[in-house]
Amino acid sequence: MNFKQELAAILYDLLDQAISAKELELMIEKPKNQELGDLAFPCFTLAKLKRKSPNLIAEELKEQINSPIFEKVEVVGAYLNLFLNKKAASEKVIHDIISQKAAYGALTFGNGGAVTIDMSSPNIAKPFSMGHLRSTVIGNSLAFIVEKCGYKPIKINHLGDWGTQFGKLITAYQLWGDAEKVKLNPIKELLTLYIKFHKEAESNSTLEDQGRSWFKRLEDGDEQALALWKWFREESLKEFSRIYQLMNVEFDSYAGEAFYNDKMDRVVKLLEEQQLLVESEQAQVVELTEEQLPPCLIKKSDGATLYATRDLAAALYRQEEYQFVQSLYVVGHEQSLHFKQLIAVLGKMGYDWSKQMHHIPFGLMLKDGSKMSTRKGKVVLLEEVLNESIAMARHNIEVKNPNIPNKDAVAKQVGVGAVIFHDLKNNRMNDIEFSLEEMLRFEGETGPYVQYTYARASSILRKANVKVDVGALSYENTWEKEWKVTSLLMEFAPAIKRACKNFDPSQVAKYIIDVAQAFNKYYADVKILEENAEQQGRLALVYSVTEVLKEGLRLLGLEAPAEM
């Protein structure tokens, strides 16, 4: 039970059960300023109920509350402000962390329900874009966060491995391709071919027809077409896998668009049976007039299926395969309309579970204020960016700590972590400016700053060389100086819950920055390693901070090096 719940239980009894404990809990606030107390209860609702002034109610409650968990109760206007008993509260949270370790902060409201997370989903034969990077980083963190809340995450890489572009690519490869070049540098080479196709097509109108007919052959299962497609896919995946390995991201499924080829007939049939499919400009569409959306294109005039058709099949498949309680699509906001249409069509088909589908949009990655393009002139390969970040991290670490062991491993954890943290620390809808110098700073709100704080706290524990263990410790502390830190440690679970409910990892990122800042301030003010009666308590606090920082970093997809 947390302190909010305890206060709610106390009020529930005092108020003769007039308002449920659950409702009371929701009414309890946390004052912005700690000088005003640790919890606040506004008395407006009660005032209406009891026809008394809110201030009078607050005064009455103040007289009645008599619990060892509060050391002081004050009334300010309509508010009842409560100050936790620092000693009892601090010792409880530290005891909780030491006994639960990485499990501290875990919640159970997910009840084991499956949450599918459509994430990353790059396109075969195209570069891994900054948008795909954001989707990967956000999706991966959401997976850890929902898991921490008791759900079962299923990470799906919905690869863009089907569509008319493959007809064009095969055409281009047949005309100008070189197998050796493709093997050497698959994505770069395939992209060059694709761009050449479009350039040539401006003056040669037969190319588009050839592209269409190759795609038709592909859809009809032509062996030659399929073999090329398979090869492009494999080569591209090899390249993507290197990026995923760098970032430590794994998937539960790589079922991409092509996976649904044999599952779309059924969707079309279902739509026909429900008379939802209508002819419009020679194509088959679902009208979404009531929903105030443009019609959703299901089948082109030549019978070819579309992105939306495959997403409809995928949604049905995911519901049947995983029985998701929530289905997330972490995709840039430019696809908002597509997901609105998708969800609307499924709603029209009578699937109630379409209400459990959520598009999780995010903003752009900017460089010097404009969109970071993977195509302008030369290709910005994400792998190069990550490697550059690792090299810079390595340099920074060498300056700070030249004798550090496992330099390469730590440089990777810090370099990649910096990119991930920079992405996640802002609300995901914000555009973010890509600046390696900025993300790799050891001060300010960066990944390296939090990692460095973790390493610093770990080194204190190494130096002290005591085993932090429940029961073995006795605390002589008043916990006054520690209060800023210990009261923050109590906020871990609420921050995780907010992150989960809003699909917003920045709640966790901001939280661990706060913890790191509070800890560094404490570290500057207090001689932690000084041997006296308070030392055990202080070390227990340092240990608790390492546990929370490490787990917080993990929830974002970052590692915590013990030394850096």
Ligand code: ARG
């Ligand atoms: N491959 C698509 C793109 O790069 C993203 C796919 C998103 N997922 C989905 N189920 N539509 O734009």
